[in-house]
Amino acid sequence: MKTLKEIIYIITISVVLGLLVNMFHPRAAALSWERPSPIMNENDGMELGNSPEIIPIEAFKDLIAKDNILIIDARLPEEFSAGHIPGAINVSFDLLGEHIQKILQESRDRILVTYCDGPPCDKSVVLATELKSLEFTTVYVYYDGLANWLENGNPLNREQQ
Amino acid sequence: MNKWILLGIRLVLAAVFIYAGIGKILDPAGFTADIENYRLLPYFLSALTAVVLPWIEVICGILLITGKWISGASLIIIILNIVFIFAITSAILRGLDINCGCFSLSKEGSSVSIIRIAEDILFLGFAMAIFFSNRKSNL
Numbered sequence: 170m171k172t173l174k175e176i177i178y179i180i181t182i183s184v185v186l187g188l189l190v191n192m193f194h195p196r197a198a199a200l201s202w203e204r205p206s207p208i209m210n211e212n213d214g215m216e217l218g219n220s221p222e223i224i225p226i227e228a229f230k231d232l233i234a235k236d237n238i239l240i241i242d243a244r245l246p247e248e249f250s251a252g253h254i255p256g257a258i259n260v261s262f263d264l265l266g267e268h269i270q271k272i273l274q275e276s277r278d279r280i281l282v283t284y285c286d287g288p289p290c291d292k293s294v295v296l297a298t299e300l301k302s303l304e305f306t307t308v309y310v311y312y313d314g315l316a317n318w319l320e321n322g323n324p325l326n327r328e329q330q
Numbered sequence: 331m332n333k334w335i336l337l338g339i340r341l342v343l344a345a346v347f348i349y350a351g352i353g354k355i356l357d358p359a360g361f362t363a364d365i366e367n368y369r370l371l372p373y374f375l376s377a378l379t380a381v382v383l384p385w386i387e388v389i390c391g392i393l394l395i396t397g398k399w400i401s402g403a404s405l406i407i408i409i410l411n412i413v414f415i416f417a418i419t420s421a422i423l424r425g426l427d428i429n430c431g432c433f434s435l436s437k438e439g440s441s442v443s444i445i446r447i448a449e450d451i452l453f454l455g456f457a458m459a460i461f462f463s464n465r466k467s468n469l
Contacts, residue, residue: 175402179393183385191358191381198358198380204366204373245427289366289373 204288221297223312224282226321232280232309239276241300243285243292244315252325254284254318260296280307287314336463343456344394347407350433351387354380364431368417369424386410394460404461411454418442418450 191197199205224232232238233256240257242249249259281300283293297310311318319325354361362380365371371379386406393403414432421428421442430442432449440446 172401172405175399176406179386179389179399179402179406180382183382183389186389187382187385190355190385194358196357196359198362198377200374200377200381202374248427289363289369291363 221283221294221301221308221310223294224309226311226313226317229282229309229311232282235280237279239279239281241281241283241296243283243296244290248286250327252315252327254315255324255326257284257326261292277305280309281305282309282311284311284314284318287316288312290314336460339456340394340400340460343407343453343460344391346391346453347387347394348391351384351391353433354384354431355388358384361431364429367426367428367431368421369426370417370420383410400464401461404457404464407457408454408461411450411457415447415450415454418446422447 188200191200233240240254242253242257242259243261244253244259245261246259249257249261253259281297283297283300285292293310293312293314297308300308315325358377358380361384362377365376365379366373387410390403390406393399418430422444426442428442430440430446432440432446
């Protein structure tokens with residue numbers, strides 16, 4: 170009984186302290202039922218103009234139809250090999266340095282669209298933000314990602330890059 | 331068990347939990363993302379866990395050092411380590427290659443792996459030794 174009381178005290182103190190500190194924390198967790206949008210806003214200290222735009226599957230497919238698009242898979246190479254959106258290239262965020270020269274040379278005037286698994290994966294957003302900062306002007310994020318792509322009955326490619 | 335060994339175990343476990351807790355307290359948003367990556371909890375519970383859990387770790391660590399409420403603190407650590415072992419094992423079994431979120435202070439995030447499970451089993455053993463020897467001395 171004494172142990173149970175101690176546990177209740179410890180948890181109560183932790184909840185109070187945690188919630189209080191989170192109210193004033195610069196890196197506070199957003200306590201909401203819905204996950205906040207991953208796009209940076211002014212409060213994150215990022216310039217709004219530098220945020221990549223998130224697009225839904227319909228807009229993504231319109232872009233694919235225009236043929237001037239470079240689809241970038243932001244997941245790990247082994248995940249890419251297991252299946253990816255047809256036509257995509259793999260630029261795992263960790264490998265950005267190795268791949269960037271190739272992309273820079275070939276794709277300056279193309280529309281870049283990044284994706285990963287879909288929420289909560291944010292590698293696509295991180296990669297797109299990085300590409301924007303490298304002065305690629307047209308960068309979109311297909312944030313709903315692979316999960317949404319498959320839900321809509323679309324195919325995957327399995328060949329290596 | 332030798333009381334000096336027990337004291338040593340208590341201090342080591344306390345240091346580990348305070349270190350782990352402070353790292354997460356510094357970045358609740360980052361820790362929320364780490365928990366979400368496990369895909370075990372809905373968003374709200376992930377965020378709430380990220381806000382509260384680090385404080386539980388730190389407070390339990392401080393209690394282990396001061397010698398107050400040892401029974402409650404060590405039982406919480408036992409339960410937490412069982413949960414951690416379950417979460418990491420399930421992430422590995424589902425093939426998730428994610429940051430473990432164990433020690434957010436580490437500069438390089440440590441991925442979920444067998445080593446993380448081994449660590450948690452060791453801490454679980456430490457906490458059980460403290461809990462049961464404390465009960466015995468109170469009887």
